[in-house]
Amino acid sequence: GGSGPAGPPAATGRRAAVHPAAASTSLLPAPEQRIGCWGLAPAQREASLAALRYIEAHLPQRPEANCSKREFLIWAVTGAGKTEMLFPLLESVYASGGKSLIATPRRDVVLELDPRIRKAFPELSVVTLYGGSEQRWEKGDVTIATTHQLLRFQQAFRLVVIDEPDAFPFDGDPVLQYAAERATAPGGTTVLLSATPPKRMRQLAKRGKLANVGVPVRYHKHPLPVPxxxxxxxxxxxxxxxxxxxxxxxxxxxxxxxxxxxxxxxxxxxxxxxxxxxxxxxxxxxxxxxxxxxxxxxxxxxxxxxxxxxxxxxxxxxxxxxxxxxxxxxxxxxxxxxxxxxxxxxxxxxxxxxxxxxxxxxxxxxxxxxxxxxxxxxxxxxxxxxxxxxxxxxxxxxx
Missing domain, CATH: 3.40.50.300 (P-loop containing nucleotide triphosphate hydrolases)
Known part of the structure; x- marks a missing residue:
């Protein structure tokens, strides 16, 4: 999502606080009702709802390959307001007693996301991690980190969001890709958030091997400028x-x-x-x-x-x-x-x-x-x- 005056409108309304020790999201209203509180544009709302349902669904019962590795791709055009789409997901994970990680390639994005997440969730503890950051060993309900920080975690997060998986350093680095998998707790989900998914990801999505949703429009509902x-x-x-x-x-x-x-x-x-x-x-x-x-x-x-x-x-x-x-x-x-x-x-x-x-x-x-x-x-x-x-x-x- 963009920063400053060009960003999407701020979320409206408040959500009912749920005790962090809640064992499941069954205490929460239906996903459709929860999504309504966030003031998302229609395309954002549909994508967020699809991801939310995927995260909250129980693990597949079939023992075939790929069942343990739960990945969900949100293919959202540049400027779609992707940060806001994550809010309902972070809320859901917190409500069920889990922790979330947002990994993004650049330190400036970590610093930009920090106040936005804090404003949306004043009751949650938010930790930022990047090379040289101070909160090095703190544990938060939501951790915002540069991609390299993935290497520090093991089965720690119910939700791992990889922002821009097509960008350096994540793209083409099997070590970081493995680290993302390792950082996800059993039964957790990795959400891949990209405007330009690599060909490999697009093909998996097309073949039905990667759960996905598209956001083909910006939050302001105007078409993208054509070069x-x-x-x-x-x-x-x-x-x-x-x-x-x-x-x-x-x-x-x-x-x-x-x-x-x-x-x-x-x-x-x-x-x-x-x-x-x-x-x-x-x-x-x-x-x-x-x-x-x-x-x-x-x-x-x-x-x-x-x-x-x-x-x-x-x-x-x-x-x-x-x-x-x-x-x-x-x-x-x-x-x-x-x-x-x-x-x-x-x-x-x-x-x-x-x-x-x-x-x-x-x-x-x-x-x-x-x-x-x-x-x-x-x-x-x-x-x-x-x-x-x-x-x-x-x-x-x-x-």
Whole structure:
């Protein structure tokens, strides 16, 4: 879920407190009634309800393989308000005397989730764990941790939520994947929360081997911005010629004219600063900065960008997730670079149109050629919009 003013509306209403020693959720009202207290949008509510029913169902009686490993995938588009969908699950686990863990790739997300979980559950103890954190040995009703912290636990949680299982470090690391399994208590559930599930997960879901639910729409009920593909020179050539192609310049000017802030993504760290410099000569009135994983001032610049102090931020995939700006447009340069796969392009496009005040946004993929990843990313975004329309979740019908 996004942070700041672009995030979903706060949960409304209160829930009946249940004694933490309760042996089961049988003392609670029906799942449908409990979900109603959280002020979720229809698509969020359906997904949360499906996950809740899965968690509360008894373990399958059949001894076949995969029965002991209970996993549930929530495939939610970027900006769907995924944190809020977890609230009914955390409540259910607490009510039945269990503990929950939310594991997320980045420390800044841990720090952002902490106050949101505390506000939703003032009666629960919440512990945050990341490299260098202070609450190292405390046990909480809800633990929010960076993915690497999974290695510390054994059968400790009735619910383990893996946020962004498609991202580094979880994706492609069998040790962390095993650690997630080991951290889950017998009869517990691992919930996988992703906007761009890896192919392997999608195939399992398609074949009925992985229980799942989709959230094809953002909480504000408007379609996702569909990327426009622009044929332009490579970044290297733009920098060499000290020239921004006219179509790209016009696109950036339109964004500035409408008062938007702009993410400009480049595949190479070395190109970020020179590109910011070149854009500065074209748009001298705009505050333009660059940042990357190699930038010691990254946090300060991102905070300034969030506060509106930077109009154009040239960056790398380090900001493809987790940063939410209410009125923002996205430009991906060298969109045909091998580094930008389908998931990466979908995530970068997902920075735009996240707030109810500015749900349209604009996304432009610039490259010398259209490659498979760009076509697949556009196809995935269009498919989600079609699904949202078919399911009746969209407020504006224009796709």
């Amino acid at each position: 426009q593909l622009l044929r332009t020179a490579a970044v290297y050539d733009m920098l060499r010629r000290k020239r921004i192609p006219a179509m790209l310049r016009q696109s950036l000017q339109r964004s500035l004219d409408r008062g938007a802030q702009i993410f400009v993504f480049v595949p190479s760290i070395g190109h970020a600063q020179p590109m910011a410099g070149l854009l500065g000569t074209v748009f001298p009135a705009a505050t333009i900065e660059s940042t990357s994983s190699a930038d010691a001032q990254r946090k300060e610049k991102v905070d300034l960008f969030r506060q509106g102090g930077i109009r154009i931020l040239v960056t790398t995939t380090i900001l493809e997730r987790g940063v939410t700006i209410p009125r923002s447009d996205v430009v991906v340069l060298d969109a045909d670079a091998p580094l930008f796969d389908e998931a990466s392009l979908v995530q970068m496009a997902g920075r735009s149109g996240r707030s109810a005040a500015d749900p349209a946004g604009s996304v432009v993929f610039c490259s010398r050629s259209r490659n498979r990843a760009q076509i697949a990313a556009v196809r995935q975004i269009r498919a989600m919009n079609r699904l949202a329309a078919t399911d009746g979740y969209l407020e504006s019908r224009t796709l």
